[in-house]
Amino acid sequence: MKRKWTYSLVTIFLFSVFGFYFLITKKGNNQFFKCNAEIHFEISKNKSLIEANTSLLLASNKVAILDVKGIITKQGMDFNVERKVYFNYSRESEGGYYYFEILKEEDYALENSASDELFNEVMFGNKKSFYMSITPVGSGGFELSEMLFPVAICYTTRT
Structure with missing residues (x-):
């Protein structure tokens, strides 16, 4: 009789551990990283300037979205920019870097006057892929390095 109870308790314990592991794994797959920054x-x-509000979202399905709303100035002329850029991303095993590859761009503003060429030249230096590190700096801030610009600080309300 004692053996039946012992086997029952061990079985219940194992199922509990597996259930707990499944819930943690499932919850972890729904996490995302979103960081906002004002860039200048x-x-x-080429005498270009961009001033914009940006938002970078890394979803758990290995797709990232960069939302850009602002103004590009080139040779004294202003161009409105409201775009979303979609990326595939992966975490590099060494050095804490992420690898980003542009999938597509979405021009979602009615009055978006920046051409695709100008936007890609100013934002990405005409690159289709790049590496970026994301380093926490405290109080919901993160340093972004080697992406769109040498160093930027963004903030997030979810860490």
């Missing part, structure tokens, strides 16, 4: 970036070689 100048490119002296």
Whole structure:
């Protein structure tokens, strides 16, 4: 009789552990990272400037979205920018970097006057892929390095 109770308790314990593991794994798959930044970036070689509010979202399905709303100025002319850029991303095993590859861009503003070429030149230096590190700096802030600009600080309300 004692053996039946012991086997029953061990079985219940194992099912509880597996259930707990499943819930943690399932919850972890629904997590995401979203970080917001105001950017001001100048490119002296082609006399371009971008001032924009940006939002970077890394979803658990290995798709990232960069939302950009602002103004690009080139040679004294202003161009409205409201775009979403979609990426595939993966975490590199060494160095804490992420690898981003552009999938597509979505021009969602009625009055978006920046051409695709100008946007890609100013935002990405005409690159289709790049590496970026995301380093916490405290109080919901993160440093983004080697992405759109040498270093940017973004903030998030969810850490």
